[in-house]
Amino acid sequence: MLRFIIRRLVQMVGVLVVLSLLLFLWLRSLPGGTVSAILGERATPATRAAMEKAFGLDEPVWVQYGKFVGRVLQGDFGPSTSVLPGTDALDIFLQRFPATIELSFFAMLIAVALGIPMGYVAARRRASFLDNASVVFSLVGVAVPVFFLAFLLKYVFAIKLGWLPVSGRQDGSLDATRVTGFFVIDGLLTREFDASVNALKHLVLPAVALASIPFAVIFRITRASVLEVLDEDYIRTAESKGLTNRVIRGRHVLRNAMLPVTTTIGLQIGALLGGAVLTEAVFSWGGIGEALALSFSRRDYPVLQVIILAAAAVYVLVNLLVDIMYAVIDPRVRTR
Amino acid sequence: MTPSPMDPRPSAKKNRIDSLAATAGGGTATAVKDVHVSAAGKVGDTGGVSLIASAWARLRRNPVFLLGAAITLVFVVLALVAPWIAPHDASKRIPELLDDLRPGAIPGPRDGFPLGSDEFGRDLLSRLLVGARQTLIVGVFATIFGLTGGLVLGTLAGALGGWVDSVVMRVVDVMLSIPSLLLAVSIAALAPRPSQWTVIIAIATVQVPIFARLLRGSMLAQRSSDHVLAARALGVKPQAIIFRHMLPNSLGPVIVQSTLVLATSIIDAAGLSFLGLGNSDDRQPEWGQMLGEAQRLIQDYPHLAFYPAICIIIVALGFTLMGESLREALDPKSRR
Secondary structure, three states, X not given: OHHHHHHHHHHHHHHHHHHHHHHHHHHHHOOOHHHHHHHOOOOOHHHHHHHHHHOOOOOOHHHHHHHHHHHHHOOOOOEOOOXXXXXXXXXHHHHHHXXXXXXXXXXXXXXXXXXXXXHHHHHHOOOOHHHHHHHHHHHHHHHOOHHHHHHHHHHHHHHHOOOOOOOOOOOHHHOOOOOOOOHHHHHHHOOOHHHHHHHHHHHHHHHHHHHHHHHHHHHHHHHHHHXXXXXXXXXXXXXXXXXXXXXXXXXXXXXXXXXXXXXXXXXXXXXXXXXXXXXXXXXXXXXXHHHHHHHHHOOOHHHHHHHHHHHHHHHHHHHHHHHHHHHHHOHHHHHO | OOOOOXXXXXXXXXXXXXXXXXXXXXXXXXXXXXXXXXXXXXXXXXXXXXXXXXXXXXXXXXXXXXXXXXXXXXXXXXXXXXXHHOOOOOOOOOHHHHHOOEOOEOOOOEOOEOOOEOOOOOEHHHHHHHHHHHHHHHHHHHHHHHHHHHHHHHHHHHHHOHHHHHHHHHHHHHHHHOOXXXXXXXXXXXXXXXXXXXXXXXXXXHHHHHHHHHHHHHHHHHHOOHHHHHHHHOOOOHHHHHHHHHHHHHHHHHHHHHHHHHHHHHHHHHHHHHOOOOOOOOOOOOHHHHHXXXXXXXXXXXXHHHHHHHHHHHHHHHHHHHHXXXXXXXXXXXXX
16 A cells, blocks of 8 residues: 555656646747736847846756756745736745635535435436436536636626625625635634625635536446446345345445546546636636636746646645545555 | 556546546447458358447437437538528628627617627627537547547557557656646647637647547557457558557547547637637637637626527537447447
8 A cells, every 4th residue: 555655656756847847848938928028029138138137037948947946846936927026926826725725625515415416316217307307417517618607607696686796705895814715714713604604605606617517527427337336246136135225325336336436526626727717717716717817818937837837736636645545445456 | 567458557537548448449349340350251140230230229219319419410511501601791890780889889689680799790690600610620620639649649659568658658647637728728828829720739739648548548458359369360460450450449439539529629619718818810700719708798798608608508518418328339338
């Protein structure tokens, strides 16, 4: 087990190193470049040179990469150049990260809470009306662009009906105390329960929109997996032994069927991060998705670097955890 | 160490793609083998039904597949004849509509313009019709490019094995470690001016590692299979084994994936447009681009976003329904 984890960790470091190299080269080949983005096209050569020197852009590329890696290892990505000029890029990231995590967490919660039971019931009643209806529902979920769903929800429930807030994470007028950056948890910690409720209200629409991505996948994998397990010999054995339905369902069907589902949930983190970029833009969420869109349009290299590297690291790390969890649930994986 | 489809260093995503490859690939193997044998005339008809024949027989009776195929057919026909049936020139600003177009007032439906005007005084219906063609182009080319890249990498890795396999698969790992939308956005941002082709290339690149992994998985399963062994024993050249025996038998899951990618690429194109990285030339209307652009006006003119969104949803649903039923039909396990 330990060797398995170490091997996967080494692999992960390798992926991140290659990724940092690709990322660095990619950033250098972007059109325009930082200097033009800040000074505009009509800057004099002298100011351009001074600016290039200030950012270390006049040195050879490999020296820049060496310095880049050195700084990254110390957590120093340099100051943001244009999103919030002068602020440390890592700070911008860390400040916005909880917002995205909170949104993604609730989206995943909704997707799991709906997807797994629906998938299970659909599989148990295969080819029934319920089954067909939920399959079509999940396929529609795949076909709707997430940002359009976000707009639709916002338009109907926030703008037309006015049931839920239009944008943001919390009403500014509440002046809630910040502790962790997760607004719902902050409210519970400081006993400002109205702040928590307010944050939850803000969460509903974006989380539902974002949940559409992982929901469809989790539902379909659960359904397929339960169908497969129901067909296994050991289920028939369990039934013929006269075990109660509850035992068969819990111990035999669900436990075995959950294996591929766990993997899928890990994989969906990537899709969730992508979808968060789009959803956050619709609801002015103030998370890293919004920062990413901004730093793209303003060519803020340091902020871009942090976000992309961190997104990949989170993704790889989550999948490492999923693999380990998988090995814990399913002993067969360890011996392979 | 001989590589096996059950890679001893599994990551979650790989496992899923590989297992998909194993089920579907194994299935088609039998089918094509049957065809080969009977075509050669060496073995008489044993009365068995090939997988392709039985898959087709089931697809023909499957309402889900028929619905998907019907949607796709209508879409393709529409895309082909669009320029002739569009009532107006889709890229021209029409004087009649322009007369009533002023800030804060976009002309609605009227005689000759059943859906009204877009924000620049162009006929919305014509733009939707012509947009079908551009949308088809984006979907088809993104799929073809992604497929080609994946076929080359996957065949290299799966057929040659050894260090080529290791190198190719590490590259694929790195690409898979970046959330797909982030990767697409990063590639699209490299272009100095976004165009139809930068969108297509960005979306296609994201698909390459998925196709590569899928193909490699089923090629590896083929390598040790009986019919490849037989061919080798008969002295068939390695090249012929790879291209005549292994590759055609590995295509099943790849074909299914292509159908699904047709849908996702149209949705991804909409996402890129929404982030301002879509085709900037609006003389070539494309649904994703129309939807992305319309988001700015959605509060006051929801219909501008609504029509292209509905088109995208229906078409993406069509491709997905087709792909999913194809997957089920090709899976020998689901034959009952």
